[in-house]
Every structure is written in structure tokens, then in C-alpha cells.
Amino acid sequence: MREYNELIFEISREGRIAYTLPACDVPETCIKSSFPASMLREKELGLPEVSEVDVIRHYTLLSNKNYGVDTGFYPLGSCTMKYNPKINEDMASLPKFTGLHPYQPEETAQGALRLMHDLDGMLAEITGMAQVSLQPAAGAHGELAGLMIIKAYHQNRGDSKRNKIIVPDSAHGTNPASASVAGFDIIQINSDEKGAVDIEALKAVLNDEVAGLMLTNPSTLGLFEKNIKEIADLVHEAGGLLYYDGANMNAIMGYTRPGDMGFDVVHLNLHKTFSTPHGGGGPGSGPVGVSKKLVDFLPVPVIEKQADKYVLNYDKPLSIGRVKSFYGNFGVIVRAYAYVLTMGAEGLKKASEMAVLNANYMKERLKNHYYLPIDDICKHEFVLSCFGPDQHEVSTLDIAKRLLDYGYHPPTIYFPLIVDSAIMIEPTETESKETMDKFIDAMILIAEEAKTNPELLKSAPHNTHVRRLDEVKAARTPVLKWSK
Amino acid sequence: MHPYIPNTTIEEDQMLQSIGIKNTDALFSDIPAEVRLTRKLNLGDSMSELELSRFVKGLADKNKSIDDMVCFLGAGAYDHYIPSIIKHITSRSEFYTAYTPYQPEISQGTLQVIFEYQTMIANVTGMDVANASMYDGATACAEAGMMAVENTKRKSLVVSKSVHPEVRQVLATYMKFHGVEVVELDCKDGVTDAEALKTAVSGTTAGVVVQSPNFFGIVEDLTEIESITHNSKAMLIVNVIDPISLGILKTPGELGADIVVGEGQAFGNSLNFGGPYVGFMATTNKLMRKMPGRIVGETTDIDGKRAFVLTLQAREQHIRREKATSNICSNQALNALISSIYLTTMGKNGLKEVAEQCASKAHYAYDQIIGTGKFKPVFDKPFFKEFVVQSSRKASEINAELLKHNILGGYDLVKDYPGMENALLFCVTEKRTKQEIDKLVEILKGM
Numbered sequence: 001m002r003e004y005n006e007l008i009f010e011i012s013r014e015g016r017i018a019y020t021l022p023a024c025d026v027p028e029t030c031i032k033s034s035f036p037a038s039m040l041r042e043k044e045l046g047l048p049e050v051s052e053v054d055v056i057r058h059y060t061l062l063s064n065k066n067y068g069v070d071t072g073f074y075p076l077g078s079c080t081m082k083y084n085p086k087i088n089e090d091m092a093s094l095p096k097f098t099g100l101h102p103y104q105p106e107e108t109a110q111g112a113l114r115l116m117h118d119l120d121g122m123l124a125e126i127t128g129m130a131q132v133s134l135q136p137a138a139g140a141h142g143e144l145a146g147l148m149i150i151k152a153y154h155q156n157r158g159d160s161k162r163n164k165i166i167v168p169d170s171a172h173g174t175n176p177a178s179a180s181v182a183g184f185d186i187i188q189i190n191s192d193e194k195g196a197v198d199i200e201a202l203k204a205v206l207n208d209e210v211a212g213l214m215l216t217n218p219s220t221l222g223l224f225e226k227n228i229k230e231i232a233d234l235v236h237e238a239g240g241l242l243y244y245d246g247a248n249m250n251a252i253m254g255y256t257r258p259g260d261m262g263f264d265v266v267h268l269n270l271h272k273t274f275s276t277p278h279g280g281g282g283p284g285s286g287p288v289g290v291s292k293k294l295v296d297f298l299p300v301p302v303i304e305k306q307a308d309k310y311v312l313n314y315d316k317p318l319s320i321g322r323v324k325s326f327y328g329n330f331g332v333i334v335r336a337y338a339y340v341l342t343m344g345a346e347g348l349k350k351a352s353e354m355a356v357l358n359a360n361y362m363k364e365r366l367k368n369h370y371y372l373p374i375d376d377i378c379k380h381e382f383v384l385s386c387f388g389p390d391q392h393e394v395s396t397l398d399i400a401k402r403l404l405d406y407g408y409h410p411p412t413i414y415f416p417l418i419v420d421s422a423i424m425i426e427p428t429e430t431e432s433k434e435t436m437d438k439f440i441d442a443m444i445l446i447a448e449e450a451k452t453n454p455e456l457l458k459s460a461p462h463n464t465h466v467r468r469l470d471e472v473k474a475a476r477t478p479v480l481k482w483s484k
Numbered sequence: 485m486h487p488y489i490p491n492t493t494i495e496e497d498q499m500l501q502s503i504g505i506k507n508t509d510a511l512f513s514d515i516p517a518e519v520r521l522t523r524k525l526n527l528g529d530s531m532s533e534l535e536l537s538r539f540v541k542g543l544a545d546k547n548k549s550i551d552d553m554v555c556f557l558g559a560g561a562y563d564h565y566i567p568s569i570i571k572h573i574t575s576r577s578e579f580y581t582a583y584t585p586y587q588p589e590i591s592q593g594t595l596q597v598i599f600e601y602q603t604m605i606a607n608v609t610g611m612d613v614a615n616a617s618m619y620d621g622a623t624a625c626a627e628a629g630m631m632a633v634e635n636t637k638r639k640s641l642v643v644s645k646s647v648h649p650e651v652r653q654v655l656a657t658y659m660k661f662h663g664v665e666v667v668e669l670d671c672k673d674g675v676t677d678a679e680a681l682k683t684a685v686s687g688t689t690a691g692v693v694v695q696s697p698n699f700f701g702i703v704e705d706l707t708e709i710e711s712i713t714h715n716s717k718a719m720l721i722v723n724v725i726d727p728i729s730l731g732i733l734k735t736p737g738e739l740g741a742d743i744v745v746g747e748g749q750a751f752g753n754s755l756n757f758g759g760p761y762v763g764f765m766a767t768t769n770k771l772m773r774k775m776p777g778r779i780v781g782e783t784t785d786i787d788g789k790r791a792f793v794l795t796l797q798a799r800e801q802h803i804r805r806e807k808a809t810s811n812i813c814s815n816q817a818l819n820a821l822i823s824s825i826y827l828t829t830m831g832k833n834g835l836k837e838v839a840e841q842c843a844s845k846a847h848y849a850y851d852q853i854i855g856t857g858k859f860k861p862v863f864d865k866p867f868f869k870e871f872v873v874q875s876s877r878k879a880s881e882i883n884a885e886l887l888k889h890n891i892l893g894g895y896d897l898v899k900d901y902p903g904m905e906n907a908l909l910f911c912v913t914e915k916r917t918k919q920e921i922d923k924l925v926e927i928l929k930g931m
Contacts, residue, residue, distance in 0.1 A: 325747070346524070
């Protein structure tokens with residue numbers, strides 16, 4: 001295939017256009033007389049001039065340099081890169097959804113409001129929460145909203161000294177970052193040797209300044225917190241609340257629910273568990289669900305059913321306020337709704353069952369070739385630690401780059417931080433045994449190459465569009481836009 | 485069996501055997517009995533594709549879209565022409581089924597798209613650099629507020645009431661929890677009151693937030709605001725909710741903005757009942773390393789070939805955790821792609837032409853509506869494509885009447901601006917025809 005390395009600005013030619021507009025059918029306003037000269041643009045717009053075919057070819061050729069779930073296996077741990085069903089795309093692009101103005105009268109958007117109200121209820125049922133808000137735009141945004149709710153709850157009780165959030169060292173980086181943005185101080189606690197919450201370490205930091213504990217369960221190691229009930233009781237006894245990071249919800253649907261484990265606040269990632277596409281980094285959607293005592297603190301507006309009508313209720317005096325314009329990433333919400341309806345109760349449980357079976361199968365087959373620091377039943381993902389503490393000739397990065405040569409998106413690497421040289425593998429339920437077997441074969445081959453020809457790994461990848469990049473140069477002398 | 489779950493009982497058995505267990509229950513034995521769900525989720529049975537499609541279309545049909553109504557409503561969400569090629573490109577699953585480009589060697593498509601997007605946003609706003617995008621205009625503004633606070637080590641923000649009400653609400657939420665005071669500044673004649681600004685800013689002001697064109701559609705004169713802001717060593721944050729206006733208006737960069745944020749929906753994104761949209765953020769070289777969010781930079785690979793990569797990651801949450809510039813993790817890559825295709829397709833001449841047509845049609849509609857004698861002007865200031873008019877009747881009554889004629893009327897301002905009874909904010913884009921405008925005017929005249 002021909003190599004394509006041009007920027008859109010470089011193929012621009014003066015006078016070319018890719019658009020058509022009808023002739024202006026009203027008297028043209030003289031821009032110069034409508035605005036003072038000081039308000040008008042003097043500089044030329046720095047945009048390309050290309051024809052329509054130029055646009056199509058440019059982006060098509062760029063798309064060829066990408067790798068998505070539709071291209072192949074994408075076992076990126078913690079990101080749940082499951083298949084994105086196509087009917088969901090069709091549903092989200094129905095003109096009577098895409099063509100709705102957020103401020104049009106409620107009576108003209110009853111279908112959309114009902115859809116959102118329904119999904120609220122479904123997600124509440126799946127998580128065991130009393131109510132859900134679909135407003136947050138992404139997982140980290142849902143975390144932020146959830147933490148604000150925790151803060152508002154304590155403040156409303158007059159308990160204003162609770163300004164600390166406990167975060168385990170295995171947590172996603174967003175957890176402490178979100179807590180900080182919500183105005184909390186962070187207490188990090190170390191995990192025990194099995195990657196679980198160290199109960200003694202937790203007890204040692206619990207006091208009347210603790211607002212809550214953030215937890216991912218199963219943890220970022222893919223392991224279920226067996227002591228979850230004791231943890232929840234300890235935090236609650238100390239007057240704190242329990243926050244559930246829903247990144248790993250794909251492991252437990254229909255088996256257990258955060259609400260039943262004792263969590264007070266939950267966020268979900270519709271782009272993970274509920275099959276909506278990751279979009280190259282977004283848009284996502286990060287609904288936040290809460291237990292009964294926190295319902296009044298959810299962001300406004302709240303979608304409610306009053307008699308036979310769905311309405312947007314802004315009259316919630318205890319609400320944390322608004323965290324985003326309008327009502328959420330509606331287009332993403334439609335896809336997740338279609339997914340839940342397609343799967344049904346049994347389908348969702350089956351998805352979790354197979355996600356866990358697939359992960360355990362891969363773990364068992366790979367543990368003889370890579371170092372598995374915690375050899376236990378895993379949930380939907382597991383974490384390897386390269387070849388173990390004594391083998392350092394090739395790195396986790398080298399293994400990841402070599403996987404590119406074999407046509408795979410590598411697993412998540414160097415996370416969680418508590419595992420040295422981590423390789424975090426999450427197959428999801430949408431992959432067949434054959435796909436996983438081929439990936440396992442490639443991993444085993446790479447383990448062999450690491451011994452016989454380490455240079456091959458260190459210089460990988462060899463057959464991608466570009467090879468290893470100079471990231472230091474990118475950061476030291478940043479070039480963040482094209483210029484002539 | 486289920487179409488999204490390929491393994492059959494045959495493979496299940498093979499895998500169970502390989503693991504050395506009898507059934508999958510063993511894999512869930514780590515979940516204590518006391519927290520297990522012992523009943524089926526109350527969600528109903530799975531639907532086939534046909535059933536699903538019929539059901540969801542049934543819900544959609546309960547809505548009226550802008551195909552069913554002629555839209556004169558804007559207020560931060562705009563009904564512009566969307567070139568057909570956008571959907572053809574964005575439906576390429578190489579783009580939409582990928583994730584954040586952590587592995588640059590197989591993500592050059594997404595990375596180059598973002599690099600080009602950053603370039604276009606920087607050029608359109610007149611700033612040095614832009615990030616890879618944010619959730620929406622309102623959260624981008626809140627992030628800009630935090631950026632100003634972090635950089636000046638000051639703890640308050642001044643925001644003009646001519647900034648979009650929802651942007652102010654989101655800003656208020658973020659700042660309340662972040663321990664930052666937000667002072668809202670009254671408007672005078674529909675624009676930020678420079679005299680009031682002088683008294684509002686002080687040595688504790690981290691930033692001044694204004695919007696242009698503002699919520700009333702008026703182009704703000706930023707000259708004096710800029711000097712007041714910078715005299716007190718605060719940062720000027722310019723919010724652009726209607727970026728189409730930048731096709732003809734002077735860039736915030738030229739007007740002295742330190743941070744420009746805004747809503748990119750108008751760049752080719754569907755109305756979508758309010759989301760997903762895309763926030764943009766641009767700033768100066770000086771503040772580049774303080775910017776939140778993903779940023780893509782140019783570099784070379786080991787063969788010396790030009791390539792693109794996520795860069796300046798030392799600012800970000802996955803490295804700095806609680807000390808990060810923001811908790812933001814993802815961007816709105818697919819919407820940034822839409823914006824890029826839009827700006828590419830419209831190009832240098834198209835964006836200007838769209839802006840000129842919007843201005844012409846809005847001014848025509850304004851003149852005609854005032855000409856009915858039933859409405860009077862509220863402000864006497866230069867406006868772009870939205871304008872405020874007032875009548876003797878309640879705005880909600882007028883809108884209800886218009887809706888009977890399948891016209892989506894203006895934004896009822898009294899919701900957010902007590903005292904602005906009977907005032908409507910109309911929006912006219914290049915999509916509106918003379919005939920549609922004349923019809924609107926005729927109905928308004930007859931009321």
C-alpha cells in the first residue's frame with residue numbers, strides 16, 4: 001500500500017473548495033457597517049483549501065493507520081474493549097434523536113426523555129443503587145460528580161471537617177486526581193501482598209476527617225475484594241461513605257451489585273461495560289448512581305416521570321448543581337440503552353460470566369510463560385509482571401511493541417503501579433477462544449524470542465506505519481500545531 | 485447463544501478443562517455469599533435486532549426533530565448545515581472503535597487527526613496552542629478557571645452574566661468544590677459592564693471570564709476588559725460558544741486572551757439533544773504546560789520519519805495523580821474528528837461564508853421582526869446571529885403559538901434573567917431560508 005504522510009494543510013491548494021451553500025436569499029448585511037472595524041477579523045483564516053475528494057482520501061488514508069476493535073483483538077486491560085454492536089450506531093443516528101435541540105419543549109422530546117429515564121432505572125437495577133444521573137460525560141467526570149455528592153452530603157449534615165478521601169495505591173490515577181479537583185486531600189493506603197485492601201492499613205487512617213474510600217471491585221489487579229463487607233462496615237462506622245469506581249463492572253453484572261456490597265456512590269463507564277465505542281478517546285459517558293440517602297444531591301436537572309409525562313426537574317435545592325451542559329452525552333446513552341435491551345438480564349450476566357472465563361483461560365495458559373505475581377482466580381482481567389523480578393533483558397514495553405508486529409493491540413502496560421512492569425490483559429466476552437489462542441501463541445513466541453533473540457524485541461515494531469517514536473523530543477521541544 | 489458472545493458450550497468446556505474446573509461457578513467463588521445477587525436482574529429478556537429497532541424507533545417517533553420543525557432556537561446549540569461527508573468518515577470503525585492512542589505506532593490516524601484539529605483550533609482562535617479537546621464548552625470553561633487559579637495562586641474568578649447560564653452553572657459547581665469564589669458581574673446594555681468589572685477585580689482575582697458573542701448574541705468589546713483584567717494581573721478567559729462567528733470576527737488571541745475555551749458543537753456536530761458535543765481549549769505558549777487534557781505533538785520515529793504522539797503527559801492524572809493539572813482522562817476524539825472534517829470541508833472560504841450568511845439572515849430577521857411593530861429591540865449593540873427582542877406577551881405563549889406552526893421559537897430569557905420578561909433570544913443560521921424567516925415574521929405579526 002502506498003505510504004501517505006501528508007498533513008491536510010500540505011495538500012491545500014488556493015481556490016479549492018469542498019462545500020456548497022445556497023446563494024444568500026436575503027439582502028446581504030454589510031459586515032463592515034454592522035460591526036466596528038476593531039471587532040472584525042483581519043488575519044486570514046488558517047484553514048485548508050481542498051476539494052471534497054481530497055477530504056475523503058485524506059481521512060480514509062489516515063483511518064488506515066489506526067487500529068480499532070473492528071480491526072482485531074484489543075486486550076487493553078481496564079478499558080473493556082468489547083465489540084461495539086452496529087445496530088446501536090443505527091439507533092443513535094436516528095434523525096429523531098440526532099435532530100433534537102436540547103432546549104426544545106419537553107412535550108416534543110418525550111421519547112428521548114423516556115429513554116433516559118428508562119436507562120437510569122436499568123443502571124440503578126444493575127448497580128443496586130437508588131437513582132442514577134446520566135449527566136457526566138466520562139468516567140473521570142462521573143468520579144468527580146460522585147465525590148462532589150459525598151462532600152455535599154457531609155456538609156449538609158454539618159460535618160464539614162471531613163476533607164479526606166482514602167485511595168488504595170492500586171487505584172486508577174483519575175481517583176486521586178478527581179478527589180483533588182473536588183477539593184479533598186488524599187490519603188493513599190498500601191495494598192496487602194495479594195493486592196487487596198490492607199484492613200489494618202485502612203483502620204489506621206479511618207477517623208472523623210475521612211469523607212470516604214474510593215474502591216474498584218474487582219480491583220485493578222482483576223481480583224475481587226473478598227473483605228468488601230468488612231471494609232464497607234469499617235468505613236461506615238467511621239462515618240465515611242464508599243465510592244465505587246465502575247471501570248471493572250464488566251466482571252460482575254448479575255452476580256453481585258455495588259449497592260449490595262455497601263457502596264454509596266457508583267460511576268459506570270458506558271464506553272466500557274455497555275459497549276459504546278471508545279471513539280479514539282471519547283466521547284464516553286460516566287453515569288453516577290447513588291444510594292437512597294444521597295439522591296437529593298444528584299446533579300440537576302433530574303429526569304422524572306410525573307403522571308404520564310417525562311420532565312426535567314431543576315428544583316433540587318440540595319443538588320451539587322450542574323456538572324455539564326444539558327443532560328449528558330445523549331448519543332452515547334442511546335447506544336447503551338440499545339445494548340441493555342439487546343442483552344437483557346440473562347445476556348448481561350452471560351457477558352460477565354464469559355468475560356471472566358476468557359480471562360481465567362488466558363491467565364492459566366500464559367502463567368507458565370510470563371510471571372504471574374498473584375496466582376488466584378481472577379475476574380475479567382489479570383496482571384502479569386513481565387518475566388519476573390530476575391529477568392530484565394527485555395522490558396514490558398518491548399513485549400508490547402513486538403505484539404504490534406504480530407498484528408495485536410497490546411495490553412495495558414505499567415499499570416497498576418503496584419505490579420512491577422505490569423502487563424494487564426482483559427479479553428472481554430466478545431472474543432472467541434480461537435482469537436485468544438492465536439494471541440496466546442504470539443505471546444508464547446515472544447517469550448521464546450526474548451530468550452533467543454532479544455534484539456528483535458528491543459527494536460520492535462518492525463512492520464508498522466511508523467516505528468518507535470522519540471517521545472523525549474516531543475516533550476522537550478513541543479510542536480503542537482502545523483506551521484508553514 | 486448471543487451474537488456478541490462467540491464462544492459456544494464446546495469452547496466453554498474446553499476452556500474450563502484447560503483451567504481445571506468443572507463450571508464457571510468456581511470462578512465466582514471469591515464473591516462472598518452475603519453480597520451475591522440471588523435473583524435475576526429485573527431487566528427483561530433480550531430483544532432481537534428487529535424488536536429492538538422497532539421499539540427504539542417507536543421512542544424516537546415520539547420526538548419532533550429539526551426536520552419536523554423550523555429551528556430559530558440557538559442559545560449554545562446550533563442548527564447548522566452538516567456536510568454529508570462527515571458521517572461517511574466518522575462511520576469508519578478504524579476511527580470510532582479505537583481508544584486513546586496509547587500505542588502511537590498503530591494510532592497515527594487518530595494522532596494526526598488530533599494534531600490537525602489542534603492546529604485548526606489554534607488558528608481559528610488566534611492562539612499559540614490548543615489541546616486535543618474537552619467534554620464540552622461548559623466543562624472546558626471550568627477547567628480554564630482551575631488553570632487560572634493554579635497559575636496565579638489566587639482564589640477567585642469574576643464571570644460576566646452575559647456568559648451562557650449553563651456555563652456559569654458548571655463553573656459555579658466546579659469552583660464551589662474547589663474552594664474558589666466566583667463573583668458574577670451584572671451586565672449593562674447586554675454586555676459586560678466594564679465599570680463594574682473595575683471594582684470587581686482585585687489582587688485575589690485569578691481570572692475574568694467573558695463570552696463573545698455573548699449569550700444575547702452581542703459581540704463584546706473586549707479592549708477595555710482586557711486592560712482591566714491584565715492590569716490586575718488576572719487571566720482573561722474568553723469563552724466562544726458560537727465559534728462560527730470566528731469566520732468573520734477578530735480572534736480572541738488578537739484581543740489579548742490568555743485562555744480561549746468554547747463549544748465546538750457548531751463545527752459539524754449534530755444537536756443530539758445536547759451531547760456529545762466537544763469543548764475546545766487554546767492558550768499561549770507560556771501557559772502550554774499548564775493546560776489540562778490530552779495534547780498531541782509532532783516528533784520523529786527511529787527511522788527519522790515524521791510521526792505524532794501524545795505528549796507533555798507529565799501534567800496528567802495517570803502520572804501525577806492528585807497533583808495533576810486536572811482529573812480529565814479522555815477527550816472527545818470522535819467529535820474533534822467531526823470538527824476537523826467540518827473545518828477542512830468548509831475551509832478558509834466556507835467558514836467565512838457561513839458566518840456572513842448567518843449574520844445577513846439574522847439581521848434580516850431582526851429588521852423584519854422589529855418591522856412588525858409587535859416587538860421592540862432590547863439592546864442596541866452589534867450582534868452576530870442571535871438577537872433579543874421583547875413584546876407585550878409572554879415568551880412562552882409566543883413559542884407555544886409558533887410550535888403550532890411547527891416553528892421552534894426562541895430561547896425564553898426570563899428563566900435565567902429575572903426582569904427580562906417577554907424577551908426572546910432568536911437564532912438564525914445559514915440553514916434558514918428567506919421563506920422560513922418571512923413565515924416566522926408573518927406569524928409573529930399576526931399574534
